[in-house]
Amino acid sequence: MSDPTVRMEMDEVEKLVFDACFSAGASLDTCHSLVRAILSAEGSGNKAVGLDHLPDYLMALREGRLNGYAQPELSFPAPALLQVDARGGIAQLGFDRAFDELTTRAATFGIALLSLHGAFSAGELGYYPLRLAKAGFAAFAAANGAGLMTAGSARGPVFGANPIAFAAPRGSGPPLLIDQASSRTSPVSVRRAAERGEALPPGWAVDADGKPTTDAAKALKGALLAFGGNRGANIALMVEVMAAGLGKANWSADVESQVQGSARPAVGMIVIAITPALLDQDFAPRLDRHLRRLASNGLHIPGEAKGNAARAASRSGINIAPETIARIVAAAGS
Amino acid sequence: MSDPTVRMEMDEVEKLVFDACFSAGASLDTCHSLVRAILSAEGSGNKAVGLDHLPDYLMALREGRLNGYAQPELSFPAPALLQVDARGGIAQLGFDRAFDELTTRAATFGIALLSLHGAFSAGELGYYPLRLAKAGFAAFAAANGAGLMTAGSARGPVFGANPIAFAAPRGSGPPLLIDQASSRTSPVSVRRAAERGEALPPGWAVDADGKPTTDAAKALKGALLAFGGNRGANIALMVEVMAAGLGKANWSADVESQVQGSARPAVGMIVIAITPALLDQDFAPRLDRHLRRLASNGLHIPGEAKGNAARAASRSGINIAPETIARIVAAAGS
Numbered sequence: 001m002s003d004p005t006v007r008m009e010m011d012e013v014e015k016l017v018f019d020a021c022f023s024a025g026a027s028l029d030t031c032h033s034l035v036r037a038i039l040s041a042e043g044s045g046n047k048a049v050g051l052d053h054l055p056d057y058l059m060a061l062r063e064g065r066l067n068g069y070a071q072p073e074l075s076f077p078a079p080a081l082l083q084v085d086a087r088g089g090i091a092q093l094g095f096d097r098a099f100d101e102l103t104t105r106a107a108t109f110g111i112a113l114l115s116l117h118g119a120f121s122a123g124e125l126g127y128y129p130l131r132l133a134k135a136g137f138a139a140f141a142a143a144n145g146a147g148l149m150t151a152g153s154a155r156g157p158v159f160g161a162n163p164i165a166f167a168a169p170r171g172s173g174p175p176l177l178i179d180q181a182s183s184r185t186s187p188v189s190v191r192r193a194a195e196r197g198e199a200l201p202p203g204w205a206v207d208a209d210g211k212p213t214t215d216a217a218k219a220l221k222g223a224l225l226a227f228g229g230n231r232g233a234n235i236a237l238m239v240e241v242m243a244a245g246l247g248k249a250n251w252s253a254d255v256e257s258q259v260q261g262s263a264r265p266a267v268g269m270i271v272i273a274i275t276p277a278l279l280d281q282d283f284a285p286r287l288d289r290h291l292r293r294l295a296s297n298g299l300h301i302p303g304e305a306k307g308n309a310a311r312a313a314s315r316s317g318i319n320i321a322p323e324t325i326a327r328i329v330a331a332a333g334s
Numbered sequence: 335m336s337d338p339t340v341r342m343e344m345d346e347v348e349k350l351v352f353d354a355c356f357s358a359g360a361s362l363d364t365c366h367s368l369v370r371a372i373l374s375a376e377g378s379g380n381k382a383v384g385l386d387h388l389p390d391y392l393m394a395l396r397e398g399r400l401n402g403y404a405q406p407e408l409s410f411p412a413p414a415l416l417q418v419d420a421r422g423g424i425a426q427l428g429f430d431r432a433f434d435e436l437t438t439r440a441a442t443f444g445i446a447l448l449s450l451h452g453a454f455s456a457g458e459l460g461y462y463p464l465r466l467a468k469a470g471f472a473a474f475a476a477a478n479g480a481g482l483m484t485a486g487s488a489r490g491p492v493f494g495a496n497p498i499a500f501a502a503p504r505g506s507g508p509p510l511l512i513d514q515a516s517s518r519t520s521p522v523s524v525r526r527a528a529e530r531g532e533a534l535p536p537g538w539a540v541d542a543d544g545k546p547t548t549d550a551a552k553a554l555k556g557a558l559l560a561f562g563g564n565r566g567a568n569i570a571l572m573v574e575v576m577a578a579g580l581g582k583a584n585w586s587a588d589v590e591s592q593v594q595g596s597a598r599p600a601v602g603m604i605v606i607a608i609t610p611a612l613l614d615q616d617f618a619p620r621l622d623r624h625l626r627r628l629a630s631n632g633l634h635i636p637g638e639a640k641g642n643a644a645r646a647a648s649r650s651g652i653n654i655a656p657e658t659i660a661r662i663v664a665a666a667g668s
Binding site: 077078108109113138151153154158168178210228229230233235237238242245246247248253272278279280283286290297298299302 | 411412413414415417442443444445446447449472485486487488489490492500502510512514544561562563564565566567568569571572575576579580581582585587606608609610612613614617620621624627628631632633634636
């Protein structure tokens with residue numbers, strides 16, 4: 001039997017998260033940026049990067065893998081390029097500091113790119129394009145992370161989960177929002193399967209020797225595989241070159257762990273913002289009409305369920321397991 | 335027993351293709367642009383969009399689906415945005431007309447986007463990023479096409495093959511080059527399987543009622559499926575919004591056939607060019623070092639084989655089946 005959940009209004013959740021971040025050793029700015037991102041993920045139902053992910057940030061703040069007082073450094077290598085050195089802090093604060101310049105320059109030049117490095121973690125990647133889409137921009141993002149995925153006959157992890165995200169404004173309702181890892185499954189799912197003694201489906205993981213395995217315990221010592229075979233592996237490679245190359249960050253194979261040790265992960269991310277109304281004044285309503293047509297034809301439109309969940313959450317709060325709250329409070333060390 | 339092939343130097347192949355395009359009714363400019371693209375695909379071993387694809391262009395020129403005398407119209411909705419109306423002509427000519435402005439603006443602003451609509455077909459999508467990578471840019475491209483793919487429980491084709499392509503310069507050797515369709519297989523493969531009475535693997539296609547099928551004949555009346563399940567379908571959707579939305583072109587569901595009828599397909603494409611050296615002076619050599627490391631670890635690096643094939647072709651020519659030459663000459667109507 002699972003624990004009963006408690007109902008909390010979003011401003012109560014905000015206070016819980018803010019207090020936890022502050023007592024784990026984050027500046028007010030870092031607290032604000034992290035709270036906003038965590039609440040956005042949790043409110044839209046993306047719990048794995050919401051409150052369940054918060055203890056990772058809190059432990060990292062306390063153990064030095066995440067610099068809670070980092071002041072991100074913003075520079076402009078070209079009129080439509082923004083470069084942020086997160087200096088060991090959270091990516092979200094770097095994004096917040098760059099947001100106005102990013103949107104102003106995307107509106108002025110038609111397109112602008114944010115390249116961010118030295119970050120602890122990108123967190124929920126869709127968060128960045130979603131915020132841009134709500135401001136009227138079409139946006140694409142890519143991020144890397146500590147090695148956990150391999151491909152082909154390579155031994156050992158050479159990619160992170162390497163997600164991509166894309167969002168675009170619609171004439172009405174929540175933006176279109178695609179946000180997905182390049183790995184077929186997550187490390188958490190493999191860990192759970194190992195704990196329960198369950199087998200993994202074929203094609204999800206390899207063992208420590210790089211051989212395909214369905215044994216979750218062996219997969220834990222090996223690496224994840226990409227979704228969709230070679231084409232998914234190519235997406236992971238493209239993300240790697242974008243996030244660690246154009247993002248000027250560590251290659252995933254060289255990134256230190258987010259959850260242990262004392263070194264800083266220093267991952268990378270790029271976010272590209274485009275002003276669609278400059279290309280087609282009718283872009284947002286036209287996209288909305290087409291997506292409604294596709295949905296009425298049976299197609300799943302990503303972003304709709306998350307948008308509706310976020311609206312419901314801001315109206316009437318969310319359900320949280322008391323255990324989640326306990327884990328947050330414990331990790332905050334207050 | 336298959337036909338023996340003939341060996342031709344690349345300048346002989348060039349003459350063959352040029353004469354065929356000219357006699358099918360293309361302007362000198364259109365001939366030059368198409369020749370360059372077809373030879374690039376064929377030389378790198380990507381035959382499906384090389385000489386084997388040429389008769390589609392030739393028939394379309396003769397039957398009016400492709401305007402061989404189109405003058406692409408280039409405009410600048412913003413300093414880093416280029417918009418091309420291909421006016422029923424080939425996408426490659428539009429790209430050639432925009433190339434200098436695209437690279438100049440990408441170098442000046444750090445990033446620039448080309449939005450192209452009203453084109454007959456994008457052809458080999460990797461061609462565009464590859465040319466940019468050879469000039470020192472990292473580049474991403476997306477294109478749509480006539481409906482042939484579906485997803486979820488949708489009935490009928492709602493996406494084209496919707497390829498993406500990405501290329502980036504390396505310190506030495508051919509650029510990294512990813513170029514792949516979002517569909518699990520191509521219409522040609524389904525047609526061949528149907529002709530041979532072979533079954534398709536599960537997950538490749540649906541029948542006319544939108545039900546999964548392994549019967550190639552039924553698949554021909556239905557639609558293809560995306561690679562990699564829901565995530566691949568999301569990639570197809572992202573490409574659709576980029577190419578037909580930001581590319582201001584017809585949605586794939588509304589695109590007329592490339593191979594029959596008299597209407598013009600009018601598909602769309604976007605190409606994004608980024609100047610990586612502005613973000614990291616060491617980008618190209620650093621990428622080269624990392625890709626060598628990944629390759630020595632057993633990872634397949636896309637673009638290497640194509641680059642090597644292209645070098646070999648320009649040195650010592652390529653093998654062509656006499657039947658291919660006969661089909662080109664017949665389609666040219668000369």
